[in-house]
Amino acid sequence: MRELCRGTGFLLHVPGLMALLSLPVAWWANEPWGLVGLAWTAGISVFCGQCLLWLGRGAGVFQRYQSMQIAGISWLLIALLGTVPFLFSAALAPANTAMAAAVSVFEHPVMALFESVSGFTSTGLTVVGQAADLPAHIQWWRSFSEWVGGIGVILLLIAVLPAERGALNLYFSEAREEKILPTVKSTVRAIWLIYAGYTVASVGLLWLAGEPAWRALNHGMTAIATGGFSITNDSLMSTPAAVQLAYMPIMIAGAMSFLVHYRLIVERQSLGHLWRIDEWRLLIGMLVIGLGLLGLERWLALGSWGGMSTALTWVSALTTAGFASVDLASWGDGALLVVLAAVLMGGMAGSTSGGVKLLRVSLLFKDLLGQLRSLRASRHEKIMLKHDGERVSPERIADLGRIATRLVGVFMLLWLVGVFLVLHTLPADVRLAHVFFDTASALFNSGLSTGIAGPNMALSTAAILSLLMLLGRLEIFPLLVLGAWLLVRR
Numbered sequence: 001m002r003e004l005c006r007g008t009g010f011l012l013h014v015p016g017l018m019a020l021l022s023l024p025v026a027w028w029a030n031e032p033w034g035l036v037g038l039a040w041t042a043g044i045s046v047f048c049g050q051c052l053l054w055l056g057r058g059a060g061v062f063q064r065y066q067s068m069q070i071a072g073i074s075w076l077l078i079a080l081l082g083t084v085p086f087l088f089s090a091a092l093a094p095a096n097t098a099m100a101a102a103v104s105v106f107e108h109p110v111m112a113l114f115e116s117v118s119g120f121t122s123t124g125l126t127v128v129g130q131a132a133d134l135p136a137h138i139q140w141w142r143s144f145s146e147w148v149g150g151i152g153v154i155l156l157l158i159a160v161l162p163a164e165r166g167a168l169n170l171y172f173s174e175a176r177e178e179k180i181l182p183t184v185k186s187t188v189r190a191i192w193l194i195y196a197g198y199t200v201a202s203v204g205l206l207w208l209a210g211e212p213a214w215r216a217l218n219h220g221m222t223a224i225a226t227g228g229f230s231i232t233n234d235s236l237m238s239t240p241a242a243v244q245l246a247y248m249p250i251m252i253a254g255a256m257s258f259l260v261h262y263r264l265i266v267e268r269q270s271l272g273h274l275w276r277i278d279e280w281r282l283l284i285g286m287l288v289i290g291l292g293l294l295g296l297e298r299w300l301a302l303g304s305w306g307g308m309s310t311a312l313t314w315v316s317a318l319t320t321a322g323f324a325s326v327d328l329a330s331w332g333d334g335a336l337l338v339v340l341a342a343v344l345m346g347g348m349a350g351s352t353s354g355g356v357k358l359l360r361v362s363l364l365f366k367d368l369l370g371q372l373r374s375l376r377a378s379r380h381e382k383i384m385l386k387h388d389g390e391r392v393s394p395e396r397i398a399d400l401g402r403i404a405t406r407l408v409g410v411f412m413l414l415w416l417v418g419v420f421l422v423l424h425t426l427p428a429d430v431r432l433a434h435v436f437f438d439t440a441s442a443l444f445n446s447g448l449s450t451g452i453a454g455p456n457m458a459l460s461t462a463a464i465l466s467l468l469m470l471l472g473r474l475e476i477f478p479l480l481v482l483g484a485w486l487l488v489r490r
Contacts, residue, residue, distance in 0.1 A: 006056030007070035008077065009049045015081040016045030018144055022085075022137060029136035037088025038137065045081050071474055075120070079470065082116030083109060085141050093135065102133035105455050114462040119145030121473035122352060124228025124322030124447025125438075125465065129455040132233050136214075139231045143218040149473070150225025150254070150352035151195050191258045194265065195352075198224050202250045209246035223247055226254040226353045228322020228447035235324040241308040244325060248315045255283065255319035255347025276389030278362045279348050283318075286345065286358070290314055294338045301332050313448075317342035320354040322447020329451045333433045336450070340437055343446040354445025354472060356411055360404035367401030370394030407475065415443055418468050425460040426452065442468040 019041035026034035083106075090106040093099045106112040111127045118125045119142050126142075128134060134142075203220030207213060215231055222229045230236070236244055253261075260280060263269040274280050291314045295305035306313075309325040316323045317339045328336065346355015366385060373383050374394055384391040418439045426435065434450040441448050442465040453465055 002056045004056070004069055004073065005052045008073050009052030009054075009056055011070070011074035012045050012049035012052065012077060012081070014045075014148065015078050016042045016049065018141075018148060019045065019085070022141055022144060025140045026135075026137035031135050031137050033092040033094075034085070034089060034135055034137040036092060037085040038141075040088065041081055041084040044084065048077075075470060075474060079113065079117045079120055079466075082120055082141075082145055083112040085138065086112035086115055089135055089138050098130070098133040099135050102128065102130045103135065103138060105129070108459065110459045110462050110466075111455075114466045115142065116145065117466040117469050118447075119227070119229065120149035121445055121469045122146045122150040122222075122225045122227040123354070123442065123445040123469045123473075124222070125442060125449055125453040125469070126229065127453075127455045127457070127462065130233050131229075131231050134231070139218060142229045143221045143227075143231075146225045146227030146229050147199070147221040150227055151191065190262060190266070194258055194261045195224070197265075198250075198253055198261075202253075205246050205250065206243070209243045210240065211243060211246075219247075220250070223250040223321060223323070224254045224352070226251060226319050226321040226347065226351075228316070228324075230323065236312065237309075237325055237327070239325070244308050244312045247321075247323060248312060251315050251319040251321040251323070252283075252287070254321065255351050255353040256280075257348040257350040259350055260348070278366070278388055279357075279359045282358045282362050283348055286318055286342070287315065290318060290338070290342055294335065297335045297338055301335065313339065314342060317446065317448060318345065318347065320346050320444060320446040322441075324448060328437070328448060329434065336433050336437055339448070340440060343437075343440050343444050343448065346444060346446075356408050356444070360408055363397065363400050363404045364408065367394075367397050367404075370397050411443070411472075414468070414471060415440055418443055418464065421464050422452075422461055425458045425464065439465070439468065442466075443472040445469060445472045 019038040022038050023035060023042075026032070026038060086103070086106040087109065090103045090112070093103050105127050106115065114125075114127055117123075124146070131139070199221060202224045203216050206216035206220050206223075211219065218229075218231050221227075228235070232238070236247065257279070260274060260277070263274060264271075291311055294314050295310055298304065298306045298310055306326070312323065312325040313328075315321070316325070320343065328339070331339075344355060345361050346357055347353030349357040349359040366387065370383070370385050371394070373385075377383050383394055385394055385397055386392070387397060419435055422439050423432075423435055430452065431450075434452055437448075437450050438452040440446070442453065452461070457465075
């Protein structure tokens with residue numbers, strides 16, 4: 001129990017630190033009433049964190065099971081603390097103004113919680129109808145939460161705290177798989193340096209492309225985090241094509257593994273050398289082939305492939321960035337199915353994107369290939385498969401494939417359960433394809449929506465989708481472990 005208190009206490013300082021860093025934004029925007037919510041967030045976070053640290057004094061090393069419990073508890077509490085600025089903003093915004101109307105949706109705690117969960121899980125689904133009218137400090141808070149959530153709150157703490165023996169287990173509990181450098185702390189610092197550098201570059205690219213400075217700052221943060229929160233009322237639908245084009249490399253960079261970034265930037269490996277990585281080749285292949293398939297589907301339906309808006313939709317779906325350039329509610333089921341496939345797959349493992357990850361998709365296909373080759377091989381023939389440029393036995397691929405199958409299977413089952421539950425909260429005339437799409441968007445942290453997730457959804461729908469977003473961000477098992485632990489204790 002002391003280990004849980006100590007680990008959770010450390011992590012509860014994250015929203016407090018974020019709120020303190022956000023205070024100057026409210027002051028700069030001449031929104032002194034916004035200081036109240038941010039100050040309360042900082043005070044509650046630090047106070048609760050310090051109390052838990054005191055209760056956890058003398059704790060031992062975090063074991064893997066305990067680290068999953070810490071991750072589950074912390075993400076739930078951080079999401080709850082993240083609602084405080086929304087609630088205070090809804091209560092204190094100047095009456096009879098566009099700002100007050102924009103934040104009025106947060107008067108209900110469930111809606112505020114939904115927005116907070118969507119931000120910290122870097123999903124991008126929103127209950128805000130007029131994002132352009134939001135107070136500047138709330139626009140910033142949404143973007144900041146996605147930026148931190150994209151890389152993970154645990155990584156933030158490991159980067160600044162003294163090295164602990166249980167850091168490795170905490171690192172892996174947040175759905176991390178890659179270790180770039182020999183130690184977890186050096187790996188985390190390398191990831192943060194890369195992430196910060198790409199963020200600055202993203203903001204600069206959008207500004208040079210023609211976005212206003214404030215929009216470039218917010219959208220640069222949410223694009224590299226593959227989050228999708230925007231400060232416009234229609235995401236990127238009214239954005240010029242040339243500016244939309246500037247978003248694409250940012251979203252693709254966010255969907256690339258930090259290991260690939262490290263090899264490109266620090267080790268200066270060539271793209272040709274990285275071509276040996278199966279997941280990297282699959283990402284490039286899906287970007288090209290998938291765009292062609294979606295363009296063909298749009299051409300067959302409308303007589304036109306859709307141009308830049310179709311291209312941005314595909315990149316946004318595959319990277320789970322969540323930026324919308326079209327109204328998906330107007331698309332036919334065929335086009336939605338193609339986009340849904342991209343949402344399910346997501347980007348590379350060890351990136352900021354959601355989905356089941358292309359690494360697992362690659363392993364499943366390679367395992368299937370190994371099984372087929374084994375069936376047609378002669379008794380004494382030795383079969384070897386290529387995996388990341390090396391020759392690997394089918395048995396080794398099968399072992400990796402079983403791990404991938406287990407997680408993908410749990411994801412699919414949970415998706416169906418989510419669809420079943422959400423269906424019972426919606427009117428009878430809602431298209432089933434839209435229910436499947438928005439439920440997948442929540443679970444796989446995509447952010448694209450057909451309109452089910454929005455300011456007019458029922459509170460029960462918001463609660464179900466919030467839980468799915470948390471489950472998807474932590475790749476299910478930490479919250480399942482937490483739930484099992486709570487049931488056993490009872």
